[in-house]
Amino acid sequence: MSTSSVVVAARREQTDRGAAKGHRMVRCWKRSDTRLEEEQCTDGSPVASPWSHFSHKAFWVSLSALLLLVIVALGLTGHLGLSRPHSQIVRIAAPDQHGALINQTAVVDLQNDLVTFSVTSPANRTSTVLFDVKHGLICYKPADQDSCFLRTMEKSDYDGVNSLLRKSAHEQSLFQLSGNETQRQMEFLGVLASSQVDVTSLEEPLQALCQDGSVHWTQRADGPGKQRLVYFCIDICFPSNICVSVCFYYLPE
Template identity: 80%
Template sequence: MVRCWKHSDNRLEEAQCTDGGSAASSQSHFPHKAFWVSLSASLLLVIVALGLTGHLGLSQPHSRSSQIVRITVPDQTGVLINQSAVVDQQNDLVTFSVTSTENRTSTVLFDIKHGLICYKPVDQESCFLQKMEESDYDNVHSLLQESTHKSQFQLSGNETQRQTEFLGVLAASQVDVSTLEEPLQALCQERSVLWTRRADGPGKQRLVYFCIDICFPSNICVSVCFYYLPE
């Protein structure tokens, strides 16, 4: 507290200060208030900028991890096979969409991380699981490696190797969809899931009931045909 004194009739009397001390005190507080307000605003801007940077940093790798690849090759009758694949390198997934001449699309998912192939034919009420073999890994890895350089492949019909694989459906070994990984669960919602295994062929007593043709950039086209194994 500041006291002021004045002379009056040879006496010193205490009097109220009017020299602007209060005003000076309030003015001294004003710069401090302005400083804290500006500091708070600056911190808020920094936090917002960091949040946006983090969001972009998380979203960009995800967007770059998925790439759509189109593979075109004529079938044995000369008709072009309409096929595309979504390559997700971050999650080790390759999802094929194969459209038939009737304009109906089936889906084949290669889950490389868990070593599984899941077939979702458009005209069936089930999904079919198969364990990946060495040839499957080779074919998919060729797509993963080459898709980083280009997004379209035109395969030559004369140079393309064509293979046929038979998968026997194990009807008695139905899979609980909830036990599968997320990509497979999302693909086979509201469908039963059945295990299959590679077989030599259906034999004369068994009929093949559907096939899916898949082509890879390594000039290999595989026709996967399914039939039910004897109980």
């Protein structure tokens, strides 16, 4: 008995919205005397190659791995940037005019252009001098006083502070100045008692230093004169072998 192939078409058209080219798959069945067999047939549409599926999958896997590496690299860079200290402690050792060693420490904040000196006198009293390079101000807070004294920075002040900023950028933390090579200067600042400053109008570093006391402007002067008395002096030394003794007195009202 001859076997005749009868194709019973059970054609179902499936419209796949995810397919880009609108391929249609047709399922065909071949009937024999003993069993019903399924065979693949097409309606003329191209058949997708297995290599195209592999290339598509490999592309997305590679892209995901690349994005993961970028995220990890950015995370490590941010962590290292945050963990890097913004301030550096620098110690400057220099003898005063009588040969006694000046105990002086400077905290250098390179990010905010701030240098804060802590100067301890032989009587173990510590005064604070803050150089705000960004705003061009110097703030003096003498030991055992609640008042702060302001003045604007001049060229010599910028030169001294910049020498410290440049050298501390190379992570040098100790400067030993020689007594024979150190140049000494003396400056007199007159306190303008009538020009008191509102602390809240100052920038944050100055507010933190002077929040518990009054703030007064000062101006450079030739000297107090015989009728005026010098109330206090602060010695500051820079790595450029220059030490400045800043002395204050009150101007007449």
